[in-house]
Amino acid sequence: MSDLYNLHAGYLKFRNPVAVASMAGITDSAFFEQCKDAGLYILGGYSLDEPTMQASKAIAARGRKEFVSDDIFSLIESELKKVSGKGVAIGINVRATTAGPMIRAAELAKKYGALLEINAHCRQEEMAAIGVGEVMLKDRIRLARLVTELKSTGVVVSLKMRTGVVDDVALLRLLEKAGLDIVHVDAMGRGGANLKEHGNNSIEGYETAQAMYSAGSDMISMARAVMAGPKIVKSIVAYTEDQQQMTGWYNAPSHICRGGDLRGLTWCCPPIKDCPIHMALRRANLDPEKFAKIKLNFGKGTPLEVGTTTCFGSMVWCCKFNKHCYLREGSMEENNLDMKAYVALKKKLSEEIIKNIDKERVIT
Numbered sequence: 001m002s003d004l005y006n007l008h009a010g011y012l013k014f015r016n017p018v019a020v021a022s023m024a025g026i027t028d029s030a031f032f033e034q035c036k037d038a039g040l041y042i043l044g045g046y047s048l049d050e051p052t053m054q055a056s057k058a059i060a061a062r063g064r065k066e067f068v069s070d071d072i073f074s075l076i077e078s079e080l081k082k083v084s085g086k087g088v089a090i091g092i093n094v095r096a097t098t099a100g101p102m103i104r105a106a107e108l109a110k111k112y113g114a115l116l117e118i119n120a121h122c123r124q125e126e127m128a129a130i131g132v133g134e135v136m137l138k139d140r141i142r143l144a145r146l147v148t149e150l151k152s153t154g155v156v157v158s159l160k161m162r163t164g165v166v167d168d169v170a171l172l173r174l175l176e177k178a179g180l181d182i183v184h185v186d187a188m189g190r191g192g193a194n195l196k197e198h199g200n201n202s203i204e205g206y207e208t209a210q211a212m213y214s215a216g217s218d219m220i221s222m223a224r225a226v227m228a229g230p231k232i233v234k235s236i237v238a239y240t241e242d243q244q245q246m247t248g249w250y251n252a253p254s255h256i257c258r259g260g261d262l263r264g265l266t267w268c269c270p271p272i273k274d275c276p277i278h279m280a281l282r283r284a285n286l287d288p289e290k291f292a293k294i295k296l297n298f299g300k301g302t303p304l305e306v307g308t309t310t311c312f313g314s315m316v317w318c319c320k321f322n323k324h325c326y327l328r329e330g331s332m333e334e335n336n337l338d339m340k341a342y343v344a345l346k347k348k349l350s351e352e353i354i355k356n357i358d359k360e361r362v363i364t
């Protein structure tokens with residue numbers, strides 16, 4: 001398998017960053033056949049115990065699709081068998097009122113090299129009434145315990161959630177410590193968090209996919225657009241591959257002054273003008289002088305160091321690749337630096353900046 005993206009989580013390797021998100025009653029092994037270009041396919045959601053299965057039956061009775069079964073674990077295992085080993089990473093999205101069935105599902109997922117996704121996303125009244133789905137976010141200690149218990153099986157764990165329901169940062173900092181591998185965020189127009197991040201909501205074409213990548217998502221997922229036409233998976237995969245081939249940084253951040261996350265400091269000028277960089281540096285708790293030193297020290301001895309034709313004499317202060325600039329391009333030519341090599345260095349510089357930020361002190 002080619003490793004264009006180097007995307008891993010535990011024993012899972014994703015061949016591309018495009019996921020199909022779970023849709024109860026729809027994302028099964030038959031639907032998978034139309035989504036084989038994806039990097040990740042999430043089966044389910046499955047209701048694992050009596051109370052959640054009763055809730056599923058009630059939901060189905062009012063006309064919404066659900067995976068209803070009297071032997072849910074056999075169903076999950078037979079589905080896992082059908083979709084495993086086809087080059088697509090697999091997940092199972094699950095809900096239960098207690099940890100026991102979740103642990104059993106985790107063991108099953110691990111057996112087939114799949115990930116287990118806790119469904120803390122569902123808002124159906126029948127689920128909320130039994131303390132399952134989005135309401136789980138409100139008890140972060142319990143959720144953290146659940147993550148730890150699931151991790152003890154060795155499974156890769158993802159949490160599916162919406163942003164803005166609770167204090168996301170406090171929740172995710174705790175869950176990261178508990179061992180959570182992936183956060184699958186239904187961002188509903190917002191930016192995201194800090195773990196291996198997986199953004200979702202209303203992705204229906206290149207622009208929306210790119211917006212989600214530029215906001216810092218390592219992966220993106222789609223649900224309704226795939227239901228409307230599964231061919232979208234192939235086209236978003238192809239688009240992402242093009243971006244990665246051309247730039248080497250498919251989820252490069254936007255400029256800070258265009259709303260980019262803190263990784264976007266890599267594109268910034270020296271902090272001398274009255275501009276949004278100061279707000280970003282305050283958020284990051286990074287002193288402007290220290291920031292300048294990080295950039296300049298990083299540049300030393302690299303082809304970014306000298307930029308005789310650029311505004312500030314070094315390409316560490318130059319902007320993003322999608323903004324054409326004859327000044328930067330002049331220096332790139334002088335230094336024999338092609339666009340991919342330029343982006344690779346700027347990516348490393350962004351990692352160096354982030355390494356110097358105390359995550360616990362970032363203002364959110």
Ligand SMILES: Cc1cc2nc3c(=O)[nH]c(=O)nc-3n(C[C@H](O)[C@H](O)[C@H](O)COP(=O)(O)O)c2cc1C
Nearest residue numbers: 021022023024044045121160201202203222223224
């Ligand atoms: C019919 C349908 C069923 C869904 N079932 C589930 C589910 O079982 N578990 C879950 O976590 N999310 C479920 N979702 C939410 C989707 O996975 C996704 O997060 C949401 O639709 C937003 O993404 P989209 O804008 O690409 O559709 C469902 C969505 C739809 C439309």
